[in-house]
Amino acid sequence: MNEIELTQVKVEGRLSRPSTPSRTRTDRTARRAFFVITLLPILLILIITIALFVRAMPILSAYSLTDLLFGEVWRPNNGQFGFRPFILGTLWVTAVGVFLAVPPCLLASIYLAEYAHARTRAIAKPILDLLAAIPPVVYGVWGLLAIVPFVDDVLAPLSERWLGSTIPIFSVTQPTGFGILAGGIVLAVMISPLIISVIFEVFATVPNDLRYASLGLGTTQWQTIRTVVLPQVTPGIIAAIVLGASRALGETIAVLMVVGNVPKTPTSVFDTAYPLPALIANNYGEMMSIPLYDAALLGAALVLLVVILIFNILSTLVLQRFLRRK
Amino acid sequence: MSIKKKHFERRHLVEFLMKTIMRIALVIVAGALGLILWTIITRGLPSLSWSMVTQIPKGGYYMGKEGGILNAIIGSAYLASGGTLLAILLSLPIALYLKAYLGDSKWGDYVRLALDVLWGIPSIVYGAFGFALMIMLGMRASLLAGIIALALVTLPIMTRAMDEVIRRMPVDLEHAALALGSTKFEVAIQVVTRQMLPGIITGILLAFGRGIGDAASVLFTAGYTDRIPTSLMNPTASLPLAVFFQLGSPYPEVRERGYAAALILTIIVLIVSLGSRLLASRLNKYTVK
Numbered sequence: 001m002n003e004i005e006l007t008q009v010k011v012e013g014r015l016s017r018p019s020t021p022s023r024t025r026t027d028r029t030a031r032r033a034f035f036v037i038t039l040l041p042i043l044l045i046l047i048i049t050i051a052l053f054v055r056a057m058p059i060l061s062a063y064s065l066t067d068l069l070f071g072e073v074w075r076p077n078n079g080q081f082g083f084r085p086f087i088l089g090t091l092w093v094t095a096v097g098v099f100l101a102v103p104p105c106l107l108a109s110i111y112l113a114e115y116a117h118a119r120t121r122a123i124a125k126p127i128l129d130l131l132a133a134i135p136p137v138v139y140g141v142w143g144l145l146a147i148v149p150f151v152d153d154v155l156a157p158l159s160e161r162w163l164g165s166t167i168p169i170f171s172v173t174q175p176t177g178f179g180i181l182a183g184g185i186v187l188a189v190m191i192s193p194l195i196i197s198v199i200f201e202v203f204a205t206v207p208n209d210l211r212y213a214s215l216g217l218g219t220t221q222w223q224t225i226r227t228v229v230l231p232q233v234t235p236g237i238i239a240a241i242v243l244g245a246s247r248a249l250g251e252t253i254a255v256l257m258v259v260g261n262v263p264k265t266p267t268s269v270f271d272t273a274y275p276l277p278a279l280i281a282n283n284y285g286e287m288m289s290i291p292l293y294d295a296a297l298l299g300a301a302l303v304l305l306v307v308i309l310i311f312n313i314l315s316t317l318v319l320q321r322f323l324r325r326k
Numbered sequence: 327m328s329i330k331k332k333h334f335e336r337r338h339l340v341e342f343l344m345k346t347i348m349r350i351a352l353v354i355v356a357g358a359l360g361l362i363l364w365t366i367i368t369r370g371l372p373s374l375s376w377s378m379v380t381q382i383p384k385g386g387y388y389m390g391k392e393g394g395i396l397n398a399i400i401g402s403a404y405l406a407s408g409g410t411l412l413a414i415l416l417s418l419p420i421a422l423y424l425k426a427y428l429g430d431s432k433w434g435d436y437v438r439l440a441l442d443v444l445w446g447i448p449s450i451v452y453g454a455f456g457f458a459l460m461i462m463l464g465m466r467a468s469l470l471a472g473i474i475a476l477a478l479v480t481l482p483i484m485t486r487a488m489d490e491v492i493r494r495m496p497v498d499l500e501h502a503a504l505a506l507g508s509t510k511f512e513v514a515i516q517v518v519t520r521q522m523l524p525g526i527i528t529g530i531l532l533a534f535g536r537g538i539g540d541a542a543s544v545l546f547t548a549g550y551t552d553r554i555p556t557s558l559m560n561p562t563a564s565l566p567l568a569v570f571f572q573l574g575s576p577y578p579e580v581r582e583r584g585y586a587a588a589l590i591l592t593i594i595v596l597i598v599s600l601g602s603r604l605l606a607s608r609l610n611k612y613t614v615k
Contacts, residue, residue, distance in 0.1 A: 027509035034423035037416055041440040041482065048447070048455050055458045104351040111348035126603065127356045133532075133599040134359075134592065135539020137566040138366060141588040144573065146365045189358045196355065220341040243446070250448020252542040253570060277450045277542070284454060284546055301454040305447065312446035316439055324435075 049305060056299035059292050068299065074263045081296045083303065085263045089180075089273030090304075092266050093255055094248040096184025097191065102241055105195040112196070113203035114225055132193035140257035143186040148258055151185070152177030156270060172270045176260070181269045183259035187251060191244040198243060198319065202236030203229065205322050239318035246311035250304060252277035276300050363592070370589025373582040379590065383552045388572075390579035395587050398568035400554050402591075404469060405564055406538035409476030410484075413533055416477075417485035418519075418526070425492045426500075426514040438489065445482035450542040452478045457546035470558040472548025479543050480533035487532050491525025492518060499614060524609035531602030535595050541566035565591045 018026075053060075059068065059081060071082020112124055156172045163170035206229050214224040260272025261282065284297045381394035420437070428434035456475040465471055499521060503513045519526065541564070549561030550571065569591060572584030 023509055023512070027511040030511040030514075031423075031427060034419045034427065037419045038423045038428075038437055040416060041420070041437060041444055041485075044478070045440060045443055045447075048451065051455055051458055052451075104354050107348045107351035108355050111345070111352050115345060115348065116352075124352065124356065126600075127359055129603075130596065130599055131355075131359045131362075133535050133539075133595050134362060135541070135566055135595055137539065137541045137569045138362070138588050138592050138595075141369075141569060141573065141585060142362045142365050145369055145585070146361065189362070192355050192358070220337050222341045222344045223337060246446050247448075250446075250450065252448060252450040253566070257570075257573070277448060280450055280454055281542060281545055284457065298454060298458060301451050305451050308446055308448065308451075309443060312443045313439070316442040316446075320435060320439065 045309070049302075049309070052298050052302040052305060056295050056302050059295040059299050062292060069303070072265070076290050076293045076296065079292065081292065081299075083276070083300060085265045086274055086276045086279050086300065087303070088265050089259070089263075090249060090275040090277075092180045092269070092271075092273055093183040093187060093259060093275050094245055096180055096269055097187030097248045098241065098245045100184055100188035101192050101195060101244060105192050105244075106199065106237065109196045109199035109203065110225060113200050114221065114229070128193040128196055131189070132197075136190070136251060136254040137257075139186050139190055139254040143182055143254060143258035147182045147185050148177035150177070151179070151182045151270075155181060159270070169268050170270070171268045173268050174270065174272065176272075178258055178260035179270050179272045180259065180266055183255045183273065183275075184269070186254050186258055187248045190251060190254060191247050194247055195240050195244040198240035199233075199237055202233045202240065202319070202322055205236070206232050233322075235318050236322045239315035239322075242311050242315040243319075246308045246315070249311070250277055250308055252281050256281055276304050280304075366585070366589050366592050370585040370587075370592075372586075373579075374586040374589055378583065378586055382554060387552075388575060388577075388580055390577045395563075395565070395568045395583075395590075397552055397554050398563040398565045398587070399590065401469075401548070401562035402538050402565040404555065404562060405472045405476055405544060405548060406534050408469070408473035409480055409537045410530060410534045412473060412477035413481045413484050414530060417481055417488060417529070420485050421488035421492050421526075422514040422518060424489050425495065425518055426510045438486070441482045441486050441489075444478075445486060448542070449479045449540050450545075453543040453546050456543065460547065466559075467547060467549030467561045468559045469548060469555045469562045472544045472562060472564070473558075475543040475547040476537045476540065479540055480537045483536055484529045484533035487529030488522070488526050491528070492522045495521055496614065521613050524606040524613065527609065528602050528606045531598055531605070535598040535602075538598070539566055539591060539595055541570055565594075 063071075063081065068081060068083055069087065070084050071080065072084050073080045073082045074085060112121055116124070152175075156177065159170045160172045165171070210228055210232070211224055214228045215221070219227070255275055256278035259275060259278065261274045261278055262272040263274045263279075264272070266273045280297050280301055283293070375394075377392060378394040379399060380396060381392070382397045383395070384391060384393035387393035420441075424434050424437060428437070452475055456471060456478070460466070460471055495518060499517060500513055503517045504510070508516070544564050545567065548564055548567075550563050550567055551561045552563070553560070555562040565587060569584050569587045572580050572587060575581055575584070
């Protein structure tokens with residue numbers, strides 16, 4: 001109340017000084033300036049896409065798109081630029097990361113949204129915020145020190161004994177812990193806070209009346225969630241997962257540190273891989289002497305950008321519709 | 327009767343089981359934070375020393391001789407502060423425009439969509455874009471280029487964080503000011519910014535924390551050097567890259583110091599993150615609810 005009175009005094013005091021025409025003029029100028037700045041995000045997306053496209057043009061015109069995207073061999077010195085091992089490496093790591101992240105994230109966010117006491121939420125939120133705040137390179141160090149040895153000493157022997165001989169994608173193919181599984185585990189932890197917070201928000205858009213109506217009929221809480229709440233929010237959950245996946249696709253430093261970086265098409269989760277972002281980070285800026293190399297790497301960035309843009313726009317549109325309902 | 331009772335018991339069993347599984351899932355996710363911190367602290371602490379944070383690398387530092395990573399700490403502070411400042415100049419007008427002029431209109435949603443999409447673009451793409459731009463302009467790796475790349479990375483984070491808070495401002499407050507004859511610009515500057523100061527500061531600190539830890543965007547743009555930069559055109563070291571490069575060393579002492587550098591980076595980020603939370607709750611007392 002006090003604050004409002006202060007604001008009023010302020011406005012009254014101001015009225016006597018600048019004249020109304022000059023205030024209107026300021027308002028008009030500010031509106032234009034703000035408008036121009038607000039166009040910036042939209043322009044920036046276009047500029048980045050166009051700039052990468054222009055810089056990647058030499059390689060796009062020298063080779064056909066199918067040669068680039070599905071070419072198996074990466075030997076820039078010989079003029080062979082096949083992105084296939086890198087694209088598949090990216091997909092494998094992302095798939096493992098998302099696959100590992102989704103079940104615990106879904107369960108944890110349902111718990112936070114539907115069951116948890118306000119006190120539990122008050123504890124969980126800062127924990128998730130901190131998890132999101134930890135820099136990628138620190139995730140990488142953690143992966144290197146904890147996850148790679150864990151994969152090597154625990155998961156690989158376990159898989160060797162139980163799964164590897166029967167299911168090819170679980171066969172242990174190389175003796176270090178570096179590889180897709182280590183990268184996937186690190187990614188799973190990295191994208192968890194995002195997935196959980198988005199799913200939580202989506203659950204919050206379901207009106208409580210629906211829950212009360214169902215609970216009033218004598219269902220248990222889980223029955224209400226399963227039959228009333230979940231069908232309402234399924235598109236939102238999928239959007240959250242896609243958002244997490246797109247974050248995982250572009251993750252660079254943390255993955256690069258644990259994934260092994262061997263340009264070979266992977267066949268098992270214990271294989272090493274060489275995702276696109278790692279390719280760019282490891283080589284860009286140093287290879288100006290090799291013809292087309294620069295264009296090829298920016299082409300890789302363009303492929304990455306286009307996929308992520310599609311994922312992002314779709315999931316954001318779905319989520320915007322959801323959150324608008326509230 | 328007995329069938330009814332059995333049904334009754336089963337669904338309660340399911341309820342209990344689901345609840346337990348969910349609790350376990352939450353503990354696993356939260357436990358990951360504990361595991362990460364534990365690993366970083368136990369491995370980083372042994373080689374953390376005073377000289378690491380007060381000295382720049384001396385001759386032979388990268389072979390395990392003495393020195394520290396002050397160059398990277400200062401460099402990162404410059405990069406993140408510069409990037410954050412630059413991002414504030416753009417994101418505050420955008421957030422205010424969204425609130426005061428666009429409101430919940432369709433255009434506002436397009437801008438928000440664009441910001442969310444920008445947020446999703448990986449920092450390596452910003453880095454590559456920045457470097458491509460630098461080549462076109464004939465620039466070399468420098469503090470300025472790093473600041474611009476970081477500003478691009480942090481702009482959407484900051485703007486969306488501000489927007490989320492500013493959006494929640496009571497509409498009455500805006501209407502009251504407008505009814506008194508103030509222009510929309512005056513509402514934006516004199517009412518919205520003051521009312522939303524806690525949110526704005528949270529957004530800024532969030533972006534700063536993200537900026538200081540981001541490696542991929544400064545990898546090509548800021549370069550790396552053992553000296554502390556004295557001008558915007560100097561290349562500069564940064565903490566994440568100091569961690570990254572030292573980990574790649576064949577010398578175990580240097581790798582150990584990489585772990586210590588990771589600990590320093592983690593501590594800075596945690597302080598910024600916790601600090602913003604504390605500051606926001608403090609400042610929240612002075613806003614109209």
